[in-house]
Amino acid sequence: MEKTPNNHSGGVCKSTEDCAICLDTIQDKKTLKCFHSFCSVCIDSVFKLKPACPICNTYHGEYTGTQPEGTMTVMRSWQCLPGFKQCGSLVIQYSFPAGIQGPEHPNPGVRYSSTSRTAFLPANEEGEKVLKLLRKAFERRLTFTIGRSVTTGLNNVITWNDIHHKTNMEGGPQCFGYPDPDYLFRVKEELRVKGVTQDD
Missing domain, CATH: 3.30.390.130 (Enolase-like; domain 1)
Structure with a gap:
């Protein structure tokens, strides 16, 4: 006899993810190529400063540094x-x-x-x-x-x-x-x- 999955045994079943930037439930989810997900608005604002994942620091798109002429x-x-x-x-x-x-x-x-x-x-x-x-x-x-x-x-x-x-x-x-x-x-x-x- 097969058991029916029970998501409510032993606590609250959490089906939503939190955004690591705003620490609230993810809205309009955007997942990066490194598989980390954020609110679309949050990650867009971070990428304006630095196009890197705030969790693992993987760059997305081409990033230019501050190296002097050489x-x-x-x-x-x-x-x-x-x-x-x-x-x-x-x-x-x-x-x-x-x-x-x-x-x-x-x-x-x-x-x-x-x-x-x-x-x-x-x-x-x-x-x-x-x-x-x-x-x-x-x-x-x-x-x-x-x-x-x-x-x-x-x-x-x-x-x-x-x-x-x-x-x-x-x-x-x-x-x-x-x-x-x-x-x-x-x-x-x-x-x-x-x-x-x-x-x-």
């Missing part, structure tokens, strides 16, 4: 990275001249100094995919920003913007180097959260 160049090296012995490496060079902060920066009109950074990827199929994504992130001004340096404590400097790079060839994760078997997966996830994927 260049990204790539060279190919025969040197292997630890953990990637069958291929050479990709050497990324980021270079930024000194400048003055614009209206999108923390202190408009204040100078910032020049800087350059070097990063490394394996020259294999996965490394090439990550390189394309990093180039896309750079073009969208997402790779760097201006703010306080975590390492030096200095303000009004060009800093990384939560897309982690390997700035050393060796030394493992603690030295921002290789080997680090999960790095390529992690950086793709960081890029995805900022709306940079192979699909777009």
Whole structure:
């Protein structure tokens, strides 16, 4: 004999969802590609400031950051990275001249100094995919920003913007180097959260 489902046993059956923005019952429900749902009016107002899900921070649509003017160049090296012995490496060079902060920066009109950074990827199929994504992130001004340096404590400097790079060839994760078997997966996830994927 089949049991009839009973939604009223042991408490109140809640069939409605609450919006994480207004904390009230969702009105005119809008579900994002990350599967989080909100009131249509609430999420539209959030997206005017930043087109990202307030719950998981996944970007929806193309997002442009506040990276200052600079260049990204790539060279190919025969040197292997630890953990990637069958291929050479990709050497990324980021270079930024000194400048003055614009209206999108923390202190408009204040100078910032020049800087350059070097990063490394394996020259294999996965490394090439990550390189394309990093180039896309750079073009969208997402790779760097201006703010306080975590390492030096200095303000009004060009800093990384939560897309982690390997700035050393060796030394493992603690030295921002290789080997680090999960790095390529992690950086793709960081890029995805900022709306940079192979699909777009």
